[in-house]
Amino acid sequence: MLRPGHLGVFRDEVWRAWGLLLEDLAEPVPSYQIDPDRAAGGCYHAPVTTVVPFLLQFALAAAPAPVVIPDRPEALRFEELRFEVPDAAALRHVLSNGVPVYVVEDHALPLVDVAVAVRSGDWVDPLEKAGRASFTAALVRRGGTASRTPDDFDEQADFLGAELASVASSTRSGATLNVSSSSFGEGLELLCEMIRTPRFDPARVATARDNLRESLGRRTDDPLAVLTREWSRLLYGPGHYLVRELTPRHLDGLTPEALAAFHRATWRPESMVVAVSGDVTTTDALARLETCFAGWPAGAGAPPPWPPPASTFPPRTGFYRVERDIPQAKITLGHLGAQLKGWDDPDDAVLEVMSEVLAGRLLRRLRGELGIAYRTDASFGTGLSAPGVFEIFLETENANAARALREAVAEVRRLREEPVGEPELAFARKSLIDRFPLLFDTAAEVAGRFAEDDYLGRPHTYWTSYRGRIGRVTPQQVQRVAQRALQPDRLLAVLVGKWADVMSGAQAAGIQLDALVRAPVVQLPERDPLTLEPH
Structure with missing residues (x-):
């Protein structure tokens, strides 16, 4: 079928018509296609001189009208994007034990995705047990189950073509399954075994511990990782859960018994939320999940406190540097952001638009x-x-680092001192609104987005009102929140790069680096990659 605007399809259809015609002419004519009334050799096929013009006339008649492409991208015009947020209430279900489940059917491909999120993560670990949550989550998948050895579990997953994973981050843990719809039942059984009764096989635990120990020695190799580590330490303090990192002294405590105890204490059904999407029926998915969670008792004792605690560390301000012989300097600067009064805080949308404006200005x-x-x-x-x-x-040549920093700080100040022009603000608002549907672009994203609402306590109405809130942001509001939220005189800046080249560039541009953040430049010490203690 020819589709207007699809020139490639149109071209393919023309050549396909020619190919079929030539195939017909090359084949012997069966006797039943001979027309006895046309004994002079006439046959079922129409003459080439008749068919070809007809095909060309048909194809060309269906050709789309030429598309006029403007000279400038700003002149492009598109139809208004129409998108409605899915009805979260219609997709939400609750199992008999109280676990919320979101099911979004999508039968375009024979695949099913399942994601289980649990309120466990790095924030639960005290400083002396750093890494326990992440290591436990990793071994949930790798360490086998009560009824299967690790090798048996891996073999069955491979047989089903199922992708199973488990992981922990700073504020959550969880497990995922991707499997063909024909193997959904068996794949879900594996996932349920994995999260309910992990074995934490001693041999697998020992291997993972050894691999982790070996990887610790490379932690200071990546300049970007160094930048992130030092920035976070100066912002939150070395003991905060967003900063804590595992060291060799923590490895000895990562035993199968310790992992099993942590799993029992934190991987609790009452702390979970499930998202299911893909080629599955809601009825079947819920029935299988009921079986999965049946008889799983609530955890003993109180669950980990939620939400995670805020840092009490007073952030450092100033300019800090780490020496690395690399061609491009990597720079992070900023400070703590804002704390909202609630999900309906009117400044939430204003701050998001302000951030979009600043990102656009820096890029331009x-x-x-x-x-x-x-x-x-x-x-x-x-x-x-x-x-x-x-x-x-910022990532820039070392010689341009000072100029890049100066321009970035200037843009922060400009947001505070000058109202954003309406055309620029309209562009930022439209960018956010036009990207919004991508948050719900797939069935997995729809289910995951609404499941995250449950996890965080965020009302679903946050999404239904989002575009309206963004669309009402004014220049005056942006300047007001910028004056309150942006603090260009209290910036924390960390630079990783070749300092001699940075200084040469600064001198050539007439820039005093310590004046940019109004504090002297401090060189941070090198850290031992194993212990992360200063040399």
């Missing part, structure tokens, strides 16, 4: 106009129980 100025940065990004994070993080990231 540093990459488009000056051409001195390879990468730029800016985000202003918010939180409910603790402030988020305001962060600008």
Whole structure:
């Protein structure tokens, strides 16, 4: 079928018509296609001189009208995007033991995704047991189950073509399954075994511990990892759960018994939420999940406190550097973000638009106009129980680092001092609104987004009102929150790069680096990759 605007399809149809015609002419004519009334050799086929013009006339008649492409991308015009947020209530179900489940059917492909999130993560670990939550989650998948050895479990997963994983982050743990719909039942049984009765096989635990020990020695090799570590330590303090890292002294405590005890204490059904999506019926998915969770008792004792605690560390301000002989300097600057009063805080949307404006300005100025940065990004994070993080990231030649920093700080000040023009603000609002449907682009994203609402306590109405809140943001509101939330005189900046080249570039540009953040430049010590203690 010819589709307007699809020139490739149109071309393929023409050539296909020609190919079929030539095949017909090359084949012997069966006797039943001979027309006895046309004994002079006439046959069922129409003459080429008749068929070809007919086919060409048909094909060309169906050709789309030429598309006029404007000279400038700004002149492109598109139809208004129509998108409605799915009805979360219609997708939410609750198992008999109280576990919320979101099921989004999508029968386009014979695949099913299942994600289980549990309120466990790095924030639960005390400083002396750093790494326990992440190591436990990793071994949930790798360590076998009560009824299967690790090798048996791996073999069965491979036989089903099922992808099973488990992982922990700073504020959550969980497990996932991706499997063909024909093997959904058996795949879900594996997932349920995995999260309910992990074996923590001693041999697998020992191997994972040895591999982890070996990898610790490379932690200071990656400049970006060094930047992230030092920035976080200066912002939150070395003991905060967002900063704590495992060291060799923690490895000895990661025994099968310790992992099993942590799993029992934190991987509790009452702390879980499930998202199911793909080629499955809601009725079948819920029935199988009921079987999965049947008889799983609630955890003994109180669950880990939620939400995670806020940092009490006073963030450091100033300019800090780490020496690395690399061609591009990597820089992070910023400070703590904002703490909202609730999910309906009116400043939430204003801060998001402000962040979009700043990111756009940095991109245009540093990459488009000056051409001195390879990468730029800016985000202003918010939180409910603790402030988020305001962060600008820059990657530039060492010699251009001072100029890039100067321009970034200037843009932060400009947001405070000048109202954003309406055309620029309209572009930022439209960018956020136009990207919004991508948050619900697949069935897995729909189920996961609404499951995350349950996990965080975020109302589903947050999404239904999102575009309206973004669309109402004004220049005056952006300047008001910028003056309150952005603190260019209290910035924390960390640079990883070749300092001699950075200084040469600063001197050539007439820039005093310590004046940019109004604090002297401090060189941070090198750290031992195993212990992370300063040399």
